[in-house]
Amino acid sequence: FTTKDKDTLAPGVWLNDVVVTLFFSLLQNTVTSQQKVFFLNSYFMTKMFDDWNNYDYKLVQRWFKELDLSNANTIYVPINITKTHWILGIIHPQKKLIEICDSLTRKYNKKLSIKRAKVYGHVLLLFMEDRAKSRSLGFDITAWSIVQKECPQQINDNDCGVFVSIYALFHSQNVDIQYNQKYIDSRRPEILQSILT
Amino acid sequence: MSDNEGGAGAPEAKNEPITIRVRDQTGEETFFKIKKSTKMSKVFNTYAQRKGVQMSSLRFLLDGERIAETMTPQDLELDDQDQIDCMLEQSGGL
Numbered sequence: 001f002t003t004k005d006k007d008t009l010a011p012g013v014w015l016n017d018v019v020v021t022l023f024f025s026l027l028q029n030t031v032t033s034q035q036k037v038f039f040l041n042s043y044f045m046t047k048m049f050d051d052w053n054n055y056d057y058k059l060v061q062r063w064f065k066e067l068d069l070s071n072a073n074t075i076y077v078p079i080n081i082t083k084t085h086w087i088l089g090i091i092h093p094q095k096k097l098i099e100i101c102d103s104l105t106r107k108y109n110k111k112l113s114i115k116r117a118k119v120y121g122h123v124l125l126l127f128m129e130d131r132a133k134s135r136s137l138g139f140d141i142t143a144w145s146i147v148q149k150e151c152p153q154q155i156n157d158n159d160c161g162v163f164v165s166i167y168a169l170f171h172s173q174n175v176d177i178q179y180n181q182k183y184i185d186s187r188r189p190e191i192l193q194s195i196l197t
Numbered sequence: 198m199s200d201n202e203g204g205a206g207a208p209e210a211k212n213e214p215i216t217i218r219v220r221d222q223t224g225e226e227t228f229f230k231i232k233k234s235t236k237m238s239k240v241f242n243t244y245a246q247r248k249g250v251q252m253s254s255l256r257f258l259l260d261g262e263r264i265a266e267t268m269t270p271q272d273l274e275l276d277d278q279d280q281i282d283c284m285l286e287q288s289g290g291l
Contacts, residue, residue: 004253014290017256021263043258043284050222063261080287104291158290 009192015161017042042078049123057130086160096144101151103163121146215277238266254286
């Protein structure tokens with residue numbers, strides 16, 4: 001965690017991968033192993049699904065070896081899109097459901113965000129299928145669904161990383177997801193504080 | 198591993214150099230020959246210099262876990278020809 005990383009938590013600055021991944025690893029510490037809840041890092045999606053949109057399971061087949069993702073209750077995946085946007089993928093293996101939360105689904109972005117949800121949701125689904133198969137587990141891809149979840153929206157062009165972090169926090173703690181931009185503004189110093197301590 | 202009497206017959210001496218493959222996001226591989234006791238920061242620095250980028254914008258991962266600069270191949274249990282991933286800084290706001 002360098003000064004450069006820390007500076008991305010200043011008001012109006014875009015959060016970087018180190019901050020998001022550190023925050024997610026802190027969230028991992030808030031759950032017990034019995035809960036079977038996992039917080040993955042932001043490199044995972046980028047590694048298996050590159051900017052040219054090629055999905056390759058082999059590139060991540062050794063990742064998170066020790067985690068039983070196929071039988072998890074919830075898996076949180078921070079997703080970076082072409083180094084400009086953060087969205088959140090939530091996988092529910094028991095419910096065979098993948099949710100995509102995008103804090104930027106405003107009017108002019110609507111079509112794009114729907115497409116994003118489909119594409120990244122589908123990649124997560126393919127990963128879950130390949131992961132199950134690699135461990136000789138059954139997997140019925142037709143039983144799964146991918147939905148774009150309604151979630152609080154940013155009103156600026158810089159806070160999506162904070163929205164992703166706070167959504168994962170609230171969702172994993174079963175807190176009612178009711179917050180707005182103003183609340184998000186106040187969370188930057190708190191995220192910094194939680195990382196430093 | 199270390200309870201080898203006299204070392205006779207041990208195929209690999211403790212500090213024999215190994216080759217590490219660094220794979221970037223385009224799939225390109227760069228090879229480094231280093232001793233098992235050398236800090237990974239040396240690999241990272243050389244790699245960044247060769248690629249002409251700042252080291253602070255690179256992330257090195259082993260099986261999805263970020264590698265600390267102070268670690269050595271020995272700490273990471275890296276063997277000859279093992280591969281690590283190099284990824285670029287990510288950022289996002291809109």
